[in-house]
Amino acid sequence: MSREAPGTPPEIPGLVYRQPLGSGGYADVFLYEQQQPRMPVAVKVLKREGLTPAILRQFVEEANTMAQLADHPYIVQVFRSEQLADGGAYLVMKYYPPPNLATRAKRERLGVEEVLRTGIQLASAVETAHRAGIVHRDIKPANVLVSQYGAPGLTDFGIAGRAVGQEEHDEDVGVSVPWSPPEVLYGQSNGDARSDVYSLAATLWHLLVGRSPFEQPGGDNSAYALMPRIRATPVPQTGRADVPLSLERLLGHAMAKKPDARPQTAIDLARGLQAIEQEQRFARTPIVVLDESGHTTVADSRPTRAAAEQPDPERTSVRAPKVASAQPYTPAPSSRPATDATVDDGPQPATISGGALFAGVGVLVLVLVGALVWALGLRDGDGSTEASTPAPSASVPSGVGGPVVDIPDPPAIDGRPVAGGVAFTWQYAGVRKGDFYRMRIATSEAEVANAEVTTVRTLPHTVTARAGDQVCAQVAVARTAGATSAYSRIKCVTGG
Structure with missing residues (x-):
């Protein structure tokens, strides 16, 4: 709420006014004390100035919406809402002390x-x-x-508001x-x-x-x-x-x-x-x-x-008493790895036995072999570079109860003029086999965000352009499992 002066607090049966809490565009908020049972409450009161039927209807809908969700521990609870004789309205809510x-x-x-x-x-x-x-x-x-x-x-x-279909986006909504x-x-x-x-x-x-x-x-x-x-x-x-x-x-x-x-x-x-x-x-x-x-x-x-190894046919639904739990996480290279989804919250003392030492040497050999395979397989038969092997990456799940999906790093894009256009290339950490790319290409930086998305599977990617014409592009890394990185910065190059 803003700091503009609030209006006059109304007389409300069973409540005693204490002090203003704040004021916004169409409502004031006051601190009252409820008498039975005695406790502080926050009261949101519609301003009379500029009050329209649409604002009043919106206020009533807000009360109904919050009341519908009032049992949730992280949604502010609504106790009651009433209209006043002069056409205004108020909403009595649980009081949360400042600051927000x-x-x-x-x-x-x-x-x-x-x-x-x-x-x-x-x-x-x-x-x-x-x-x-x-x-x-x-x-x-x-x-x-x-x-x-x-x-x-x-x-x-x-x-x-209620979730609406794409065809219903004609309602004016403040943001x-x-x-x-x-x-x-x-x-x-x-x-x-x-x-x-x-x-x-x-x-x-x-x-x-x-x-x-x-x-x-x-x-x-x-x-x-x-x-x-x-x-x-x-x-x-x-x-x-x-x-x-x-x-x-x-x-x-x-x-x-x-x-x-x-x-x-x-x-x-x-x-x-x-x-x-x-x-x-x-x-x-x-x-x-x-x-x-x-x-x-x-x-x-x-x-x-x-239990984690058994498939659950109803994994996407949440049934009482149940709280959704963390999915297995593939840590970034700098992170300390966890062994499974039920790892204890606190760090454990490190103990190295002789068997573990030999196992560690074996793992190192496997890592070196994997690195060699990656180096040999990075370039495909026609000489174009394509994303190739697994690497550690941060991850989040793609859906409720679904598999963990790696989120690629945003790529660093570069470009250079070539005969007949501009050649773009990019780099990013943690390339994986099957990675492909989504490019947005336009003639100016301001137009890139609204440009049609082009799917690219190899790089460099050459965009046709006349000499002297500007080409601007940005790229995101996409994975077959559904995860997509954030877009790169926009790179603008003049065609050769």
């Missing part, structure tokens, strides 16, 4: 462990909303409150630009599960850095300046030495420009965050979701090795 996460992020950089935990908890709330057919549409740090026990509470479902995905900002979508995934990832990036991903310190950060950056500029790194590469990759993946290139559900994102917790040896945060019977599941369950 936006204010905290201004004051301090949150630790990686806390951001991972918060991300999993919020993804639990978002997944539950999605399973109820509700898209939030306005996930951002200011809409995440924090209870006195440190638990986040997602609030402000004011522009939330918070810095955390919104390109398809929403440019009117290609009113928002869906994947746009909420983007906004949640942008929120976590903000918590790590203290600003939204595409803000430029000291630069023009108006909505009109931010929108082209959000559409075309690759997601920047956080710049923090303590943020693992796997988290940088996951946030970049979740903020991909194209919705199809992101984790497709909030629970996919949550599982990726859980895998990073496991990699970093942090305490495991459970994913709490709404089950098929409409109850929130809170019991933690860790699959045993035997």
